[in-house]
Amino acid sequence: MIDPSVQITRLREKQRTDRSELDALLDSARIAHIGLVRPDRTPVVIATLFARDGDRILIHGSTGAGWLRLLQAGAAASVAVTAVDAIVVARSAFESSMRYRSAVIFGSFAVVNAAETLAALEVLTEAVLPGRWAEVRAPTAKEIAATVVLQLPITSWSLKVSDGWPDDPVSDVEGPAWAGIVPVSEVRGTPQAAPDLRPGIPIPPSLLAPRL
Amino acid sequence: MIDPSVQITRLREKQRTDRSELDALLDSARIAHIGLVRPDRTPVVIATLFARDGDRILIHGSTGAGWLRLLQAGAAASVAVTAVDAIVVARSAFESSMRYRSAVIFGSFAVVNAAETLAALEVLTEAVLPGRWAEVRAPTAKEIAATVVLQLPITSWSLKVSDGWPDDPVSDVEGPAWAGIVPVSEVRGTPQAAPDLRPGIPIPPSLLAPRL
Numbered sequence: 126m127i128d129p130s131v132q133i134t135r136l137r138e139k140q141r142t143d144r145s146e147l148d149a150l151l152d153s154a155r156i157a158h159i160g161l162v163r164p165d166r167t168p169v170v171i172a173t174l175f176a177r178d179g180d181r182i183l184i185h186g187s188t189g190a191g192w193l194r195l196l197q198a199g200a201a202a203s204v205a206v207t208a209v210d211a212i213v214v215a216r217s218a219f220e221s222s223m224r225y226r227s228a229v230i231f232g233s234f235a236v237v238n239a240a241e242t243l244a245a246l247e248v249l250t251e252a253v254l255p256g257r258w259a260e261v262r263a264p265t266a267k268e269i270a271a272t273v274v275l276q277l278p279i280t281s282w283s284l285k286v287s288d289g290w291p292d293d294p295v296s297d298v299e300g301p302a303w304a305g306i307v308p309v310s311e312v313r314g315t316p317q318a319a320p321d322l323r324p325g326i327p328i329p330p331s332l333l334a335p336r337l
Numbered sequence: 338m339i340d341p342s343v344q345i346t347r348l349r350e351k352q353r354t355d356r357s358e359l360d361a362l363l364d365s366a367r368i369a370h371i372g373l374v375r376p377d378r379t380p381v382v383i384a385t386l387f388a389r390d391g392d393r394i395l396i397h398g399s400t401g402a403g404w405l406r407l408l409q410a411g412a413a414a415s416v417a418v419t420a421v422d423a424i425v426v427a428r429s430a431f432e433s434s435m436r437y438r439s440a441v442i443f444g445s446f447a448v449v450n451a452a453e454t455l456a457a458l459e460v461l462t463e464a465v466l467p468g469r470w471a472e473v474r475a476p477t478a479k480e481i482a483a484t485v486v487l488q489l490p491i492t493s494w495s496l497k498v499s500d501g502w503p504d505d506p507v508s509d510v511e512g513p514a515w516a517g518i519v520p521v522s523e524v525r526g527t528p529q530a531a532p533d534l535r536p537g538i539p540i541p542p543s544l545l546a547p548r549l
Contacts, residue, residue: 158417167415217476218459253433261429262509302474313521318516
């Protein structure tokens with residue numbers, strides 16, 4: 126569903142309205158940039174871990190974080206999730222650009238109630254390392270009390286996707302310059318043990334699973 | 338220089354005030370998330386290419402873009418540049434986190450004057466592909482007229498860096514769970530020629546240079 130308030134006004138041909146495309150982006154990215162307006166009316170952007178849980182976005186943090194308190198108080202938020210997929214190398218600087226997927230979800234966050242907090246923390250943990258939740262001890266009551274989990278319904282959103290090739294004018298296509306793309310991707314490297322890891326503890330399955 | 342207004346209030350031990358650390362992040366990242374407040378007082382976040390040019394941030398876009406017009410009109414902005422360097426895999430979900438570098442630059446953008454626009458576009462192009470500017474034709478007057486370049490002085494900023502190991506309590510260190518990090522990095526793949534590339538045009542040096 127697209128709220129009319131979030132129709133894209135520029136480069137409309139790049140707008141996508143298929144929820145499954147949005148979900149694919151939200152499920153592959155781990156960092157959201159959340160914009161909000163401070164009480165003095167200036168904007169601020171916070172980068173934070175997020176996860177999609179069905180029709181909502183989950184974030185979490187310390188009960189002491191000021192920006193989370195603003196969100197808890199119902200501040201309007203703009204949640205940007207962005208992936209760069211390639212550099213588009215056109216035959217001119219003007220036509221050069223990026224292949225990207227850029228989503229923004231609008232709304233106000235609400236606190237996840239205490240009964241659901243543990244399940245929400247599991248979703249956040251599993252979004253980073255599927256299988257990790259079962260490998261670690263359960264959170265203590267004190268840890269849960271120190272954590273606030275917020276949710277934002279995925280109802281008002283926009284998605285803009287650029288996935289084409291250079292769109293050079295004929296005069297440039299006939300010229301001497303190369304054109305194409307350079308793929309960009311995020312990769313995970315070899316796990317490195319902590320300096321204080323006790324001997325004999327193997328790298329767990331959650332870190333060995335194949336991933337993007 | 339750190340403006341007192343941007344002292345970090347949470348996790349202060351992660352704040353960095355060394356400008357060279359800020360510059361290293363700004364020079365390795367290509368996407369900024371710019372927060373601003375719309376006339377109706379709601380926040381919006383825009384992901385866009387940026388480049389550092391000495392003591393300023395440069396961005397550009399179409400003269401037709403609404404968010405650029407807001408910035409041109411002097412709207413207060415919050416520019417977030419974020420890099421995730423690793424997943425910090427602690428022995429509990431609670432202590433698990435990320436290694437990251439997170440900068441925010443505050444201020445109002447100003448239009449780069451016409452005489453400097455070409456040089457600014459060169460900086461933006463070279464930030465993505467060093468050497469590319471000399472490989473392509475010069476922008477036409479029409480292309481320059483269709484582009485607006487904005488600058489933001491790097492005077493009011495904050496930088497937060499998390500680069501440590503899991504900080505588990507002794508009771509967890511003595512337990513059975515693994516701990517360490519999983520490095521995360523962005524990589525560029527093999528260039529792919531555009532479908533309409535004329536035969537015989539080789540991949541240019543700007544794409545063959547070693548890079549992150």
